[in-house]
Amino acid sequence: MWSGAAVGCAGGEEEEDLSRELYDLSIAGDAYKSWQMFPGAATELYASGQHNGDFVRSYMNDVAFAALSGFSGEFPDGSILVKEQYADAAGETLNGHTVMWKRAGYDPEHGDWYWVAYTGAGATTKHNGQAPYCYDCHAAVKATDWVYTSFQ
Ligand code: HEC
Numbered sequence: 306m307w308s309g310a311a312v313g314c315a316g317g318e319e320e321e322d323l324s325r326e327l328y329d330l331s332i333a334g335d336a337y338k339s340w341q342m343f344p345g346a347a348t349e350l351y352a353s354g355q356h357n358g359d360f361v362r363s364y365m366n367d368v369a370f371a372a373l374s375g376f377s378g379e380f381p382d383g384s385i386l387v388k389e390q391y392a393d394a395a396g397e398t399l400n401g402h403t404v405m406w407k408r409a410g411y412d413p414e415h416g417d418w419y420w421v422a423y424t425g426a427g428a429t430t431k432h433n434g435q436a437p438y439c440y441d442c443h444a445a446v447k448a449t450d451w452v453y454t455s456f457q
Pocket residue numbers: 352353354355356361363386387388403404405420421422432436438439440442443451452453454455
């Protein structure tokens with residue numbers, strides 16, 4: 306009798322790819338464009354400090370936005386933050402989107418954020434899930450739950 310049902314999980318290190326699910330929740334159909342913008346940031350595209358020198362603007366879903374007043378120090382499970390990135394200040398050439406998705410218990414060492422960078426065409430890049438490239442830089446702002454853009 307086959308008794309190896311648990312073997313598939315034994316490695317434990319293989320990450321589930323949630324990038325398409327996240328894409329559907331946030332980017333598909335420009336969903337994020339009806340979300341809230343960061344209250345502390347410019348509403349126009351502005352030159353990013355560090356994301357490739359792109360022109361950027363960030364949005365958050367309702368779950369995140371609802372947590373802003375009396376902010377507890379952490380965004381709640383299900384929060385999604387989207388940054389759109391353009392090559393030009395007029396927003397004509399989309400370079401892609403970077404997204405952070407809060408998933409309770411997912412990766413406590415890095416704020417429980419699931420990170421993805423998408424191309425302008427919507428493809429998932431190698432920065433997907435527990436992405437050191439992303440969280441190593443965002444670690445500088447752990448005090449605001451790994452979030453750079455001002456939201457208060
Ligand atoms: C070298 C530093 C650096 C790296 C690497 C980086 N970020 Fe950021 N990120 C920033 C800064 C700075 C901001 C604030 C807005 C700006 O200036 O672009 C930001 C903003 C964001 C935002 C809007 C919310 C917030 O925290 O302000 C998201 C979402 C985001 N980054 C996701 C990612 C993802 C996903 C990756 C990996 C693919 C990544 N970032 C890699 C520095 C970085």
